[in-house]
Amino acid sequence: MRKAPELYIGGLSEASGHSVHTIRWYETQGLMPGVTRDAGGRRVYEAEHIGWLEFIDQLKRTGMSVAEMQVYAALVMKGRKSLPDRLELLKAHRTRVKAELAKTRAALKLVEQKIDYYDTWLTTGKRPAEVPSLGRLRKR
Amino acid sequence: MRKAPELYIGGLSEASGHSVHTIRWYETQGLMPGVTRDAGGRRVYEAEHIGWLEFIDQLKRTGMSVAEMQVYAALVMKGRKSLPDRLELLKAHRTRVKAELAKTRAALKLVEQKIDYYDTWLTTGKRPAEVPSLGRLRKR
DNA sequence: TCTTGATCTAGAGTTTACTCAAGGATGGAT
DNA sequence: ATCCATCCTTGAGTAAACTCTAGATCAAGA
Numbered sequence: 001m002r003k004a005p006e007l008y009i010g011g012l013s014e015a016s017g018h019s020v021h022t023i024r025w026y027e028t029q030g031l032m033p034g035v036t037r038d039a040g041g042r043r044v045y046e047a048e049h050i051g052w053l054e055f056i057d058q059l060k061r062t063g064m065s066v067a068e069m070q071v072y073a074a075l076v077m078k079g080r081k082s083l084p085d086r087l088e089l090l091k092a093h094r095t096r097v098k099a100e101l102a103k104t105r106a107a108l109k110l111v112e113q114k115i116d117y118y119d120t121w122l123t124t125g126k127r128p129a130e131v132p133s134l135g136r137l138r139k140r
Numbered sequence: 141m142r143k144a145p146e147l148y149i150g151g152l153s154e155a156s157g158h159s160v161h162t163i164r165w166y167e168t169q170g171l172m173p174g175v176t177r178d179a180g181g182r183r184v185y186e187a188e189h190i191g192w193l194e195f196i197d198q199l200k201r202t203g204m205s206v207a208e209m210q211v212y213a214a215l216v217m218k219g220r221k222s223l224p225d226r227l228e229l230l231k232a233h234r235t236r237v238k239a240e241l242a243k244t245r246a247a248l249k250l251v252e253q254k255i256d257y258y259d260t261w262l263t264t265g266k267r268p269a270e271v272p273s274l275g276r277l278r279k280r
Numbered sequence: 281t282c283t284t285g286a287t288c289t290a291g292a293g294t295t296t297a298c299t300c301a302a303g304g305a306t307g308g309a310t
Numbered sequence: 311a312t313c314c315a316t317c318c319t320t321g322a323g324t325a326a327a328c329t330c331t332a333g334a335t336c337a338a339g340a
Contacts, residue, residue, distance in 0.1 A: 020316090025299085040306050041305080065297090083261060087259060094251060107199075111230060112234060118227040161328075
């Protein structure tokens, strides 16, 4: 009754946008739970693995290192008794990400101030009033 | 009349939070315009270099590579005739940063959905309805 | 003058996250 | 029976951004 179309590494690669190299490397890093093999030794994936890799991508994009994703993946493999730990890990991650985002937004604001500074200088032809910490340097 | 307190690499290191190694390495990468030497061959910095490194840090925090900062620093060294190019470079950077921020915010949102999912599961004791692309995986 | 701490250069080493290469097995199509 | 694409493993290579080491020089204080 349960008959998923077989998903080999090439198919998962296409579906996920990761190279087959990367998928195998993720596996060596403990980031690919639940991979089976067929009679010929080939890795067989389920449709869920596509979603899993997508989730991994979100973690990565929010700045999680492979080392911490390893911890998360290990918890997933321990089953539902690890739910509290997974929740804690993700919450801690969320806190860090929010802090990082705030810092990056602040940095962007400063860069934009510099843009305004250059813009004014260029359109008025004269150097605007000093803006602190915008990294001016005399020519030498 | 113009008498700045001498700033050697150790002082700049303290003031900027970068190691002396990093400051020297930045120089080899063309990221330190306007560094002079004293009679004994030691690097002498001006107070402006502190602001410069702070600005570099903002660029870095917003994800600019050292390679692109090189380009920016080279423009700075060309003097005011490079103003339009500097402005263009920073504006292009701003555009990229905003796009990156949007993607990261979206990723964070998905991670937060997963947190909610785990939270509900944990507090109700039963697995909530599927949320698409949250990377579930069967144990095996 | 001697010592100590900061500085210098050149070059090697580290970390993270892939990315590729070599050589070999497998399996469906002709 | 033979091709060819796709898969396998092991291990080496790459890129970015530092980070450290070794051996030498310099400057200021005891």
